[in-house]
Amino acid sequence: MLTQDEIKRRQEWAYDLFTKKAALVITPQEKEKIEIADFGLSQFDQTGLGVLVYVNTERCCAKELAMWPRQTCPEHLHPTIGNIPGKEETFRCRAGKVWLYVSGDRVKNPNCRPPAGREKTYTVWHEIELNPGQQYTIHPDTPHWFQSGDEGAVISEFSTRSTDEQDRFTDADIARFTRIASA
Amino acid sequence: MLTQDEIKRRQEWAYDLFTKKAALVITPQEKEKIEIADFGLSQFDQTGLGVLVYVNTERCCAKELAMWPRQTCPEHLHPTIGNIPGKEETFRCRAGKVWLYVSGDRVKNPNCRPPAGREKTYTVWHEIELNPGQQYTIHPDTPHWFQSGDEGAVISEFSTRSTDEQDRFTDADIARFTRIASA
Numbered sequence: 001m002l003t004q005d006e007i008k009r010r011q012e013w014a015y016d017l018f019t020k021k022a023a024l025v026i027t028p029q030e031k032e033k034i035e036i037a038d039f040g041l042s043q044f045d046q047t048g049l050g051v052l053v054y055v056n057t058e059r060c061c062a063k064e065l066a067m068w069p070r071q072t073c074p075e076h077l078h079p080t081i082g083n084i085p086g087k088e089e090t091f092r093c094r095a096g097k098v099w100l101y102v103s104g105d106r107v108k109n110p111n112c113r114p115p116a117g118r119e120k121t122y123t124v125w126h127e128i129e130l131n132p133g134q135q136y137t138i139h140p141d142t143p144h145w146f147q148s149g150d151e152g153a154v155i156s157e158f159s160t161r162s163t164d165e166q167d168r169f170t171d172a173d174i175a176r177f178t179r180i181a182s183a
Numbered sequence: 184m185l186t187q188d189e190i191k192r193r194q195e196w197a198y199d200l201f202t203k204k205a206a207l208v209i210t211p212q213e214k215e216k217i218e219i220a221d222f223g224l225s226q227f228d229q230t231g232l233g234v235l236v237y238v239n240t241e242r243c244c245a246k247e248l249a250m251w252p253r254q255t256c257p258e259h260l261h262p263t264i265g266n267i268p269g270k271e272e273t274f275r276c277r278a279g280k281v282w283l284y285v286s287g288d289r290v291k292n293p294n295c296r297p298p299a300g301r302e303k304t305y306t307v308w309h310e311i312e313l314n315p316g317q318q319y320t321i322h323p324d325t326p327h328w329f330q331s332g333d334e335g336a337v338i339s340e341f342s343t344r345s346t347d348e349q350d351r352f353t354d355a356d357i358a359r360f361t362r363i364a365s366a
Contacts, residue, residue, distance in 0.1 A: 022206070023206030024277075025315035025316035026316055027316045030316070054318060055318070055341055057320065059268075059343050060243045060244075060271065060341060061341075062245065062339075088240060088243065090243075090245065092237060094207075094208065135237060135238070
C-alpha cells in the first residue's frame, strides 16, 4: 500500500526519468496523472511501474512506462475473450535498458532474476534485450514479464485498447490496481 | 518526382530533426526506412512529410512524422469502408509546433495558408494548435490537414492500422506514393 505522499514522490521520479533520461515533453497535468502501479504487492521498488497513458480509445492505446533500476513488471498475459482478441502491444525502449521474457526457448544465463520470494510465479524465459531504439511486439495470449537494467528504463508502449482489469497474472497474489492508504 | 539523392538528403534531414530536436533514438536501419512523401505533387518543401513507421499490424500502428518548416500534409480523410471503420489517429507534438485543421467552426484568422495554387483543395478550417506535449485525436471520416511552424515539427502518431492506399485526398492531383526518378 502506498501513501499519497509516496505516490507524489514517485510521480516526480517518473517525470524526471521521462523528461531528463528520454527528453520527452510531458505537461504538468500529465505529470499528476502518472499511475504508480505496485500490483498490490506493496514492494514497489521490486515489482512496479510508472505509467503515463497518452490515449486509450476503444481501438488503440499509447503509453510511456517508467521503470526504476531493476524493477520488474510481473508475468502476465492479455487473454482473448470469446471472439475479442486480447491486447497486442509493442514495446520500444527509449532510454536505459530492458529485458523482456516471453514464452519460447529458455535462455541459458538470464540477465534478470525475479523479485525474491516470487520466483515460482515466473515461468517464461525466452529473453529479448531492448536498448534505446529497439522494440518488440507481443501478441495476445503470450505470457511475458520484463525487468529494467541498472539505470532504469523508459519504454513507449503502442497497443490495441488497454483493459488492465482483464490481464491474467501468473502470481495469484497480484491485483493490477494499487491500493492507496487513507490519510 | 524525387531523385534517390534527394531522398537520401531528406532522410538525413528528418533523422536530424528526430534525433536532435526531439532527442529520439533511431537506429541506422530505421534511418534508411524513413519515407519521404511528396504526395505526387513534386513540391516537397511545400507539400510533404518524412515518415518513420515503427509498427503497423492488422490492429495498430505507431509512427514519427518529420515536418520541414511550414510544410503541409494535405487535406484528406480515412474512410470507413463497408463495416470496417476508417483509421483513427492521435497526433502528439514532440518538438516544434503544428497547426491541425479539421471540420468544425472556421477559425477567424488562421495561422496557416495552404500551399500556393492549391487553396481550393483546403476546405476545413477549425484550427487546433499543438505545441510539444499536446495532442489531438482524429476520428475516422474526418477531413483534416496540418502544417508545421517556422521551425518544423516532430509528431508522434498513434493509430489503428495504416492503410495509406485508402486515404481520400481533397486534391484530385494527389497520389499518396512518391514517384522516384529513375537514375
